[in-house]
Every structure is written in structure tokens, then in C-alpha cells.
Amino acid sequence: MSTDDVVISLREIHKxxxxxxxxxxxxxxxxxxxxxxxxIAITGASGSGKSTLLNLLGCLDRPTSGEFILAGRDVAKLxxxxxxxxxxEEIGFIFQSFNLISALNVxxxxxxxxxxxxxxxxTKTARCRELLAxxxxxxxxxxxxxxxxxxxxxxxxxxxxxxxxxxxxxxxEPTGNLxxxxxxQVLELIERLHAEGRTIVMITHDPEVAMRAERTVNMRDGLMxxxxxx
Amino acid sequence: xxxxKQIELIRLGVTNLLGYPxxxxxxxxxxxxxxxxxxxxLALGAGAEQEILEExxxxxxxxxxxxxxxxxETNKGNEQxxxxxxxxxxxxxxxxxxxxxPGLKSVIPVHMSRKQAWFGSKKVETTIYAVQPEYMSLFxxxxxxxxxxxxxxxxxxxxxxxxxxxxxxxxxxFGDPIGLTIQLGEDQAYEIIGILEDDKFRGxxxxxxxxxxxxxxxxxPYQTILGRHGTRSISRSSGTFEATDIExxxxxxxxxxxDNVLIVARMLERIFAINHEDRDYDIVVPLEALAQRxxxxxxxxxxLVAIASISLLVGGIGIANIMLATVTERxxxxxxxxxLGAKRHHILAQFLTETTTISTxxxxxxxxxxxxxxxxxIFFTGWTAxxxxxxxxxxxxxxxxxxxVSGIFPxxxxxxxxxxxxxxxx
Numbered sequence: 261m262s263t264d265d266v267v268i269s270l271r272e273i274h275k276x277x278x279x280x281x282x283x284x285x286x287x288x289x290x291x292x293x294x295x296x297x298x299x300i301a302i303t304g305a306s307g308s309g310k311s312t313l314l315n316l317l318g319c320l321d322r323p324t325s326g327e328f329i330l331a332g333r334d335v336a337k338l339x340x341x342x343x344x345x346x347x348x349e350e351i352g353f354i355f356q357s358f359n360l361i362s363a364l365n366v367x368x369x370x371x372x373x374x375x376x377x378x379x380x381x382x383t384k385t386a387r388c389r390e391l392l393a394x395x396x397x398x399x400x401x402x403x404x405x406x407x408x409x410x411x412x413x414x415x416x417x418x419x420x421x422x423x424x425x426x427x428x429x430x431x432x433e434p435t436g437n438l439x440x441x442x443x444x445q446v447l448e449l450i451e452r453l454h455a456e457g458r459t460i461v462m463i464t465h466d467p468e469v470a471m472r473a474e475r476t477v478n479m480r481d482g483l484m485x486x487x488x489x490x
Numbered sequence: 491x492x493x494x495k496q497i498e499l500i501r502l503g504v505t506n507l508l509g510y511p512x513x514x515x516x517x518x519x520x521x522x523x524x525x526x527x528x529x530x531x532l533a534l535g536a537g538a539e540q541e542i543l544e545e546x547x548x549x550x551x552x553x554x555x556x557x558x559x560x561x562x563e564t565n566k567g568n569e570q571x572x573x574x575x576x577x578x579x580x581x582x583x584x585x586x587x588x589x590x591x592p593g594l595k596s597v598i599p600v601h602m603s604r605k606q607a608w609f610g611s612k613k614v615e616t617t618i619y620a621v622q623p624e625y626m627s628l629f630x631x632x633x634x635x636x637x638x639x640x641x642x643x644x645x646x647x648x649x650x651x652x653x654x655x656x657x658x659x660x661x662x663x664f665g666d667p668i669g670l671t672i673q674l675g676e677d678q679a680y681e682i683i684g685i686l687e688d689d690k691f692r693g694x695x696x697x698x699x700x701x702x703x704x705x706x707x708x709x710x711p712y713q714t715i716l717g718r719h720g721t722r723s724i725s726r727s728s729g730t731f732e733a734t735d736i737e738x739x740x741x742x743x744x745x746x747x748x749d750n751v752l753i754v755a756r757m758l759e760r761i762f763a764i765n766h767e768d769r770d771y772d773i774v775v776p777l778e779a780l781a782q783r784x785x786x787x788x789x790x791x792x793x794l795v796a797i798a799s800i801s802l803l804v805g806g807i808g809i810a811n812i813m814l815a816t817v818t819e820r821x822x823x824x825x826x827x828x829x830l831g832a833k834r835h836h837i838l839a840q841f842l843t844e845t846t847t848i849s850t851x852x853x854x855x856x857x858x859x860x861x862x863x864x865x866x867x868i869f870f871t872g873w874t875a876x877x878x879x880x881x882x883x884x885x886x887x888x889x890x891x892x893x894x895v896s897g898i899f900p901x902x903x904x905x906x907x908x909x910x911x912x913x914x915x916x
Contacts, residue, residue, distance in 0.1 A: 344832060
């Protein structure tokens with residue numbers, strides 16, 4: 261496996277919270293490689309360190325020690341502004357609770373990441389419309405999130421995640437707030453994105469959902485284990 | 491085509507504010523009233539200043555006016571007091587000024603006397619101003635009807651007069667007054683040759699020229715009064731006599747060069763201090779008065795604006811308060827934006843844009859309110875008010891500054907929220 265193909269590489273990642281007596285060792289040496297175009301699921305019970313790992317992968321937090329290479333850069337050593345840039349350019353977030361801005365309409369929501377990039381061009385705004393069309397929401401551009409159904413909201417969020425052509429899509433329980441049917445539609449959309457060649461890291465507690473990924477790893481007590489597929 | 495991100499930020503800020511129209515409106519109110527009152531105060535201040543300028547300007551800043559005043563210590567030498575009270579500017583003073591003070595364009599003597607004017611059986615108390623034609627032109631006393639006093643009138647000791655339009659009615663003259671004859675004092679018949687425009691000297695100017703507020707001045711040639719009547723005057727009122735002998739009631743000194751006005755004023759003070767034992771004169775220097783009145787007015791204006799600014803301050807605190815609440819309320823949104831790549835300065839800029847938009851909007855509304863308020867005040871009080879471009883520019887920049895200042899604290903708070911906990915915030 262050449263290094264070019266590895267988009268995400270975690271080496272001996274440790275994460276501690278707090279100090280002294282109450283110091284918590286949450287991640288106890290995580291190693292993980294995700295190849296370009298791979299669809300991986302991370303499972304684990306609450307308290308397993310899953311959320312902490314998600315925050316690290318999402319560049320919202322830094323590991324206490326270890327090396328985290330994302331698209332060729334060691335993110336563990338970046339400052340707040342640089343991490344923001346990485347989040348903006350390299351990571352597409354898909355959240356359990358969609359996390360749309362309710363004061364903004366659908367189109368503006370999708371355009372939010374553009375605001376924090378280098379500049380807003382008309383090609384990019386045109387791309388927002390295309391993306392919304394590709395998730396069948398081009399007729400809802402002027403709607404505000406509260407006027408949309410859960411499935412529609414998640415599709416807006418997915419369109420938003422794709423705006424800056426990130427190297428990785430990071431989905432945190434993408435179906436957690438959806439009923440089975442719409443959840444399934446969202447998963448199909450994610451599978452379609454995978455089929456288009458995107459790298460997807462999905463965090464879920466649901467083994468059935470995890471089965472939609474190519475590979476599953478399981479977090480337990482701050483450590484990561486490969487899961488054998490039947 | 492590149493669309494500026496600043497414009498986009500402002501657009502989104504406005505979108506956000508419009509999302510809560512009532513709250514936005516209420517938040518702007520503080521600034522609206524603040525700016526409104528600042529505008530009104532500045533306008534009234536500028537109006538008052540202009541009024542002073544016009545008032546004193548009418549006296550001519552190149553002039554110095556000396557008035558005769560009744561000395562305060564008349565009861566001092568009771569036993570040697572003559573039956574005729576004698577005080578004020580003398581012909582000696584006048585000659586001395588004319589011959590010794592350099593750089594004067596003209597020195598105009600004025601003699602005033604209280605007299606009754608009669609027309610038929612109608613009688614009115616008036617003040618007779620014996621003046622030279624220069625006096626009339628110097629103080630812009632123009633006739634609306636008939637003709638002005640001329641040098642020839644004086645040389646001929648002509649019994650002619652120019653009077654205020656207001657007097658005609660009280661004298662019972664309703665037709666064409668020109669050519670009619672009125673009685674001034676005991677037995678002097680004067681022909682009306684001109685009627686003055688019905689404007690008045692106001693406030694300070696009236697005081698400086700020793701004109702009373704009755705608007706019943708009668709102007710006659712100086713030489714006529716001096717030559718025919720002399721300077722003594724006896725006025726009879728409610729059974730008592732009052733005899734006065736004031737040689738000159740007033741001297742108006744016109745200085746050629748504006749730079750010399752104050753020097754001339756000092757010289758006059760010296761002359762009068764030497765010639766007069768009592769302080770029976772009053773030297774009025776419009777230039778000095780102007781500077782002083784303006785200074786007083788400016789201090790007053792500043793005080794007014796400072797008071798008005800308090801409401802602006804309160805408005806700013808209101809914005810800061812609402813914004814702090816908004817930051818808490820929008821913690822989740824801040825988390826989302828941070829996750830999507832917003833740097834701290836982006837969040838800072840977003841909140842500052844919102845507060846500045848609110849306060850600028852408040853500023854614009856406040857200016858409109860202020861303009862309206864000024865019109866209402868003018869309508870109901872008749873005060874002079876002047877809205878200057880500067881006051882509008884000042885108010886607008888103050889209101890923008892209020893937005894920035896009141897936004898800084900909440901915006902910093904928003905920018906330094908931890909993105910992870912902000913994202914989890916419900």
C-alpha cells in the first residue's frame with residue numbers, strides 16, 4: 261500500500277483529559293489507516309472513546325500524543341486557525357442531529373463552508389445548486405430547515421459536506437435521528453457517494469448500519485479492534 | 491466573478507437579524523433615541539450659535555459701541571446733587587476719540603431721549619434717536635416706505651423723522667403716512683419721511699444698541715435735535731419731573747481693520763477711565779462678545795450632547811446585553827460554523843457585523859427621528875435649529891462605534907467557545 265493511497269493515518273494516538281489524580285486516559289494508543297475511497301465504520305458502546313476519536317478525526321480536537329496524518333499533513337501539531345482550515349477544506353461533516361442553521365435557508369446553509377474558504381465564486385455557488393439537485397432538493401432552496409423533514413435535512417447536510425470537495429466524509433450516527441425508511445435512503449446516498457470514490461468514515465453504534473461499510477473497527481475501553489466480517 | 495465575502499457576511503448578518511425582526515427593532519431602539527437626541531441637541535446648539543452670530547454680527551464685529559449709563563452711586567453725594575442729573579459720554583470724549591484714536595473709519599454720535607409722540611389726540615411714549623445717516627446704513631436700518639435720512643436733512647436742521655411701522659398703528663395713522671406731521675415732545679412738529687422695515691434687533695444686539703423692546707423708535711437727524719433742542723431732556727411722568735443732561739447717549743466707532751478692534755477697545759477704555767470719575771459708560775465690543783458667547787454656547791452644546799450621549803451609552807449596553815443572550819442562544823450555531831471551518835476571527839466578524847448593522851440601522855433611524863424632532867421643536871417653540879452635515883456624520887460614526895464596542899465582548903465570547911462543547915450544546 262503506497263502512502264499516497266492512505267488518506268488517514270493514526271499512529272499511537274493517546275488522549276488524556278484533565279490533570280493529576282483525575283486524569284482520564286481515554287484513547288490508549290490508536291492505530292488506524294484509511295485508504296482513499298474506503299468506507300469504514302467505527303462502532304463502540306458509549307464510554308469506549310468513540311466520541312473522542314470522532315473529535316480527533318474531525319480535527320475539532322488534538323491528541324495528547326501520537327501522529328495523525330490527514331491528506332499528508334500532521335494535524336496533531338496544527339493551531340486553531342490551521343485546524344479550522346483543515347475542517348473547512350478536507351472534512352465533510354454529517355451529524356446525527358443534522359446541525360443545520362435554522363435561520364438560514366437551504367441554499368445558504370449549503371453555502372456556509374464557502375464563507376470560510378478562500379473566496380466565494382459563482383462556480384462554487386453554482387456547485388451548491390448542483391449538489392442540492394443531486395440530493396433531490398433543488399425545489400427546496402428557499403426553505404428553512406424547520407420546514408423540512410428529517411431525511412431532507414440530512415440530505416441538505418450531506419450536500420453541505422460535499423461543497424469544498426473534502427478528502428474525507430465524517431458521518432456521526434447519520435441515521436440516528438431518522439426512521440428506518442429515511443435512514444435507509446440516507447445510507448443509500450452515502451453508499452452512492454462511496455461508489456463515486458469518496459472516502460467515508462462512519463461512526464455508529466448500530467451493527468446493522470455498520471454492515472453497510474466495507475470494513476468495521478470496534479472501539480472498546482480506549483482501544484481499537486478489527487471486526488471480523490462473517 | 492468573485493463575490494466579496496464581506497458582502498456575504500453582511501448579507502448573512504442582516505438575514506439573521508431579519509429572522510428576529512421584533513427583537514432587532516427593540517435592540518435598535520436605544521441607539522435610535524440616543525442618536526435622535528444627539529442630532530436634536532446638536533441642531534439646537536448650532537441654531538443657537540447661528541442666532542448669536544446673526545445677532546452680534548448685525549452689530550458689526552468691526553464696531554465698538556459706547557453707551558451712556560446711569561452711574562450706580564447716585565445716592566452718594568445727596569447734598570450737592572443738582573436738580574438736573576448729568577452723566578454719560580461727553581462731547582469731549584467724542585472729540586478726543588476722533589482726534590486721538592487711529593485707524594477709525596467713522597465715529598458716529600447718537601443722542602437719545604424719551605419723548606411723547608403725538609398725532610392728533612393720540613399719544614405714544616417713544617424714544618427719539620438723533621443719528622447721522624451713517625448710523626442708519628451701518629445697522630442696516632432700511633426704510634420700507636418713503637426715504638432715508640440724509641446729510642442734507644442734518645445740515646438744514648430739518649424737522650423730519652423716520653419711524654417704525656409699529657408706531658403708525660399706535661398713533662392711529664392708517665393711510666399713507668409719508669408727509670404727515672407728528673408732534674415730538676412739547677411743541678416740535680416733525681414730518682414723517684420714511685417708515686422702517688418692521689424687523690427688530692433681538693437679544694444682545696438690542697441691548698448693545700440701547701433699544702427697548704417696544705419697537706417704537708423714531709430716528710431724526712442728529713444736528714436737528716442738537717441744534718434746535720440741545721442735550722437737556724425733561725421727562726414728565728406721573729407727576730414727577732426728571733431732568734437729564736446727557737451730552738451723548740452713544741458713540742458707535744467703526745474700526746477700519748478687524749485686527750485693530752481689540753486695540754481700539756483698550757484705548758477707549760483708557761480714555762474713558764481718565765475722563766470719567768464714575769462708571770457712567772459701557773463699552774460694548776461685539777467681537778469680544780461674539781467670542782465669549784460662542785464659547786459659552788459651545789460649552790453648553792457639549793453638555794447637551796453629553797447628556798444626550800447617555801442614552802446612546804444605554805443603547806450600546808442594550809445591544810451588548812442582547813448580543814450576550816444571543817451568543818448563549820446561538821452556541822449551537824457557533825459550534826456548527828466552527829465545525830464547518832470558521833476560524834475564531836470569522837465568528838468575531840460575524841457578531842461584530844451584526845452589532846454594527848443593528849447600531850448603524852439604529853443610527854439611520856435615529857437621524858430620521860432627530861430630524862423630525864427638530865422640525866417639531868421648531869414648530870412648537872420657534873427656536874432656531876440648524877442641522878449640519880457634520881452632526882449627521884458624527885452621529886452615524888458614533889452609532890457605528892457603539893455597535894463595534896458593544897459587540898466586542900459578546901463576539902469574543904462567541905469566538906472563544908470550545909467548538910466541541912458548542913456543537914454538543916442543545
